[in-house]
Amino acid sequence: MSSDRYIISAPGKVILFGEHAVVHGKTAIAGSLDELRTYALFEKRIDGYLELNLPDLGLQRAILWPTSILPYNLVNNVETKEGPQKLQFNDILFHKIKSIVSNGQDNQEINHKQQIAASTFLYLYTCLKYNSQTSWDGMTICVRSNLPIGSGLGSSASYSVCLATGLLLAFGYISPPFENKQDFKKSSELINLWAYQAEKVLHGTPSGVDNSVATYGKRRYSVHQWSDSKYKGGFIDMGHHLLNSLGVGHPSLDKVREIAAQYDLHTKLTGAGGGGCAVTFIRNDVPKEKVENVKKDLNASPHCFECYETSIGGHGVGVLDTCISTDLQEFLKSEKNKLAEITGWKRTDEFRMSLRINELRKSIYGSTFLIL
Ligand SMILES: Nc1ncnc2c1ncn2[C@@H]1O[C@H](COP(=O)(O)OP(=O)(O)OP(=O)(O)O)[C@@H](O)[C@H]1O
Ligand SMILES: C[C@@](O)(CCO)CC(=O)[O-]
Structure with missing residues (x-):
């Protein structure tokens, strides 16, 4: 059963070896980052509007679309309950979504990065809403991250995993608390699969390592x-x-x-x-x-390098306790170093439901990688 509110969190990643080899089907070694994560707040609306808040990308105000303008008629491949191989990227839908995003806002200019991030959200929303049985007709979303964005630590993958998880939950394809191992496995596979589609919007031809690390994570394993x-x-x-x-x-x-x-x-x-x-x-x-x-x-140094001290092996994607009282304004305005606290991520394990599976993965994308 779908709830009215979710807070999702997914880690960034570090690739230790093989970042370029993996794109050519060779092995890479990667790990999830501890405490460097993206957080997304999803709230149900029933007025038929989508509201997207991306303050970390410099968007001063929310972007708003009526759900009725989305091109559901172009969706032809929602295989959410089928095997991953069946899910093809839908170029026609993507181009239509891009044009909706670039034409759509009269109240503020949206730059290229913001447009791609917004298109990623709308692409997943349109695919997953199609065919779903849900009372959610619209939603308000806010995404925040304490990862440096666009710097090689997988902010896009953690963004993708948060979006995929929130939408799959909202539309009832998966449900917390992932009580048994079978649910765990199925839900995480579906999240990873859709996050990979999002990564295609953001990256073109990703290897799939980043979204897998952000989905599965691992127990704490220090550098x-x-x-x-x-x-x-x-x-x-x-x-x-x-x-x-x-x-x-x-x-x-x-x-x-x-x-x-x-x-x-x-x-x-x-x-x-x-x-x-x-x-x-x-x-x-x-x-x-x-x-x-x-x-x-x-x-x-003259470069003023910014340092992040962390360890490898942060939790994979997690759905945080929806009773946490953090509201949209608080989440929007929070300092980056307070995100874990205000979302409840810092509380003990019993308050969170986390998906974690650790294994050497021969991926559906053709590359092999070891998640530490
Ligand atoms: N907090 C966020 N809010 C909105 N969009 C985000 C956020 N984090 C990441 N993104 C999206 O991901 C893009 C950054 O992806 P990019 O691949 O350039 O960097 P990265 O994922 O940090 O690095 P790498 O892929 O090399 O590990 C942003 O331009 C935006 O589209
Ligand atoms: C460089 C690369 O490893 C991404 C790093 O974020 C390419 C990929 O895995 O798609």
Whole structure:
């Protein structure tokens, strides 16, 4: 049974090895991030309007559409209950949605990034609403994230997973609390499948790693244990140099490496490259003061690098307790570092329902990846 309100949360990701190889069907190793997440609030409306709030993308006001303008007649492939292979990306629908988004707003200018994010939402909404038996006729949505957006840490995948989960819940395709393992498995597969469609809107031809990591996540697994026990700095350096040789490096990422190397720490670029984020691995034996000093040096460099200290293995997608009283205004205006608190994500496990399955996945997209 569908409720009137959901708060969803999904993690960002870091790719440790193989970010470009995975696009060509080779193996990558990736992990979900702890505490760097996207949060989405879904509220039912019955007035036939969709309201989308994306303040992190700089949208000053909500975007509003009547649900009646959506091209449901172009939906031809809603195979939500079938196997993933049956779900094809619908180009005709996507182009129509894009034109609705770019024509539609008389009260504010919407830039390209905002248009793509809005199209992603409308694409999933139109596909999933078609054929659904639900009392939701319209909804208000607000998405917030404490991830850097467009920097290689999977903000788009966590956005996609939040949208897919909220819509699948609202339209009754899945239902919390995912009580038994079978429900767990089915719901997470469906979320991942639809998040992948969203990633296609955002990325074109994604490998599917990012949305899988944001869906499945994993139990906490600290970078310290990981780097100590299995891999040494040489691997990390080699990964970085190989990516540089592909031409996806950036001088500022080399600068991060240079500063961290002064403290005997190893760094590589992560994600697509060409800018974005580098990841520095911190061994168990590195004292806290040393970490603070590296961060200070990175901040103080002419590039003013921003540092996020985290571990690998955050929870996968979760549906948070709907009794939490956070309202739209509070959610919209919250500082990024307060999102976990105001949504209740910081409360104990018994208050949240989380989907987590950890395994080596031979993906439906053709690539193999290990989720840490
Ligand atoms: N909090 C958010 N609010 C609205 N849209 C978001 C949000 N986070 C991500 N997005 C969408 O995802 C896009 C960023 O995707 P992009 O692939 O460029 O970066 P990334 O996912 O952070 O990096 P990578 O894919 O390399 O890991 C944004 O332009 C927007 O469309
Ligand atoms: C660079 C790439 O690994 C995305 C990183 O976010 C490509 C992909 O997996 O689609």
